[in-house]
Amino acid sequence: MTTVSPPLALRSWQGQRILALLCAVAFRSGRTRTDQQGDLTMNASPANDPARILVIGRSPSVLVDTVEILRSKGHSADATNQFDRVLADYDAQDIDIVVFGGMVPADTKQHLRQEIGERNAHVMFVQGLAGIAGLIAAQVEGVITAGEPDEIHVVYDENQRSVHLTLHKAAHVTVQAWWGTSFTPPEPKSTSMQVLDAELQKGSHSIALPAAVPSVASFLAVTVGSAVRTLTIGAMPQSVMSMVPTSGSSAAGSPSASSQLPPVSEVNTRSHDR
Numbered sequence: 001m002t003t004v005s006p007p008l009a010l011r012s013w014q015g016q017r018i019l020a021l022l023c024a025v026a027f028r029s030g031r032t033r034t035d036q037q038g039d040l041t042m043n044a045s046p047a048n049d050p051a052r053i054l055v056i057g058r059s060p061s062v063l064v065d066t067v068e069i070l071r072s073k074g075h076s077a078d079a080t081n082q083f084d085r086v087l088a089d090y091d092a093q094d095i096d097i098v099v100f101g102g103m104v105p106a107d108t109k110q111h112l113r114q115e116i117g118e119r120n121a122h123v124m125f126v127q128g129l130a131g132i133a134g135l136i137a138a139q140v141e142g143v144i145t146a147g148e149p150d151e152i153h154v155v156y157d158e159n160q161r162s163v164h165l166t167l168h169k170a171a172h173v174t175v176q177a178w179w180g181t182s183f184t185p186p187e188p189k190s191t192s193m194q195v196l197d198a199e200l201q202k203g204s205h206s207i208a209l210p211a212a213v214p215s216v217a218s219f220l221a222v223t224v225g226s227a228v229r230t231l232t233i234g235a236m237p238q239s240v241m242s243m244v245p246t247s248g249s250s251a252a253g254s255p256s257a258s259s260q261l262p263p264v265s266e267v268n269t270r271s272h273d274r
Contacts, residue, residue: 001203001205050075051076052075052076052077052094052095053070053075053077053095053096053098053140054079054097055067055079055099055101055136056079056083056098056099056101056104056112057079057099057102057103057104058081058104058185058186058261059081059101059103059185059186059187059188060081060186062136063079063081063267064079065133066079066099066133067079073141077269078269078270079267079268079269080268080270081267082266086112087115087116089268089270092116092119092120092123093119095116095123096123096124097123097124097143098113098116098123098126099125099126099127099139100112100126100128101131102130102131102244103243103245103261124143126143130178130190130219132180132188132190132192132219134192134221135178138176138223138228138230141228142227142229142230145228152165152166152227152229153165153166154222156220156233158233161209162208163206163207163222164204164205164207166203166204166205167201167204170201170202171199171200172198173196173197173222174196175196175207175220176194176195177193177194177218177219177233178190178219179192179213179214179216179219179233180217183217185261185262186261186262193210193213195209195210195220216234217234217235217236217240218232219231219233243261245261
């Protein structure tokens with residue numbers, strides 16, 4: 001096994017991209033976690049690239065930044081925080097992937113999953129891991145490249161704080177880390193670090209995480225060639241999860257409907273851009 005030592009290049013992301021996947025819980029499985037794209041529900045594979053993506057969340061800056069990142073990658077992306085107008089503003093037949101932010105009420109998500117799924121049996125639903133635009137974009141890329149499961153195997157070892165990567169052939173590998181620095185709604189903030197950017201040979205590799213990457217509200221994206229896998233390093237704090245609305249009728253599911261959360265400005269990129 002090759003041990004790879006990462007550089008410590010740190011850069012800050014203030015208020016981040018794709019959807020207000022605001023602060024959703026990441027899955028933790030024992031002490032070891034394999035690659036995850038965040039609560040992924042699919043009826044079938046999405047259409048050919050460019051993917052058509054709709055992000056439904058709450059934070060204006062995260063939504064806008066996410067759309068910008070996805071569009072820069074050639075995808076057709078839109079975002080909205082007007083939960084009660086999603087079905088009227090967007091044609092489900094024109095969507096391949098729907099991403100939900102963590103502050104979308106559970107019953108609103110269930111209603112939209114059902115309604116959109118009935119209108120488009122091929123749509124895929126993704127639960128965002130956190131309100132970090134770059135991370136959400138990586139989750140979307142992970143869904144798009146999910147048809148390459150045999151090319152890589154990624155596991156995070158919590159005890160060793162290392163990513164164990166198995167390559168079936170030599171490849172260019174990057175590892176990007178993100179973590180939250182402020183969770184005050186409606187605009188979460190975060191920081192990112194490039195952990196690795198290197199050519200790796202076929203075989204097993206161990207990539208140690210720098211000490212700067214915390215064990216709370218932290219995430220990784222491992223990119224091998226064009227395939228992307230996302231991992232949760234540390235779950236969101238309970239103080240954040242307690243802010244997640246547990247209900248909110250789809251007829252009144254606007255971002256200002258929850259008394260626990262401050263009002264936000266309207267975001268609906270289809271209305272504004274198209």
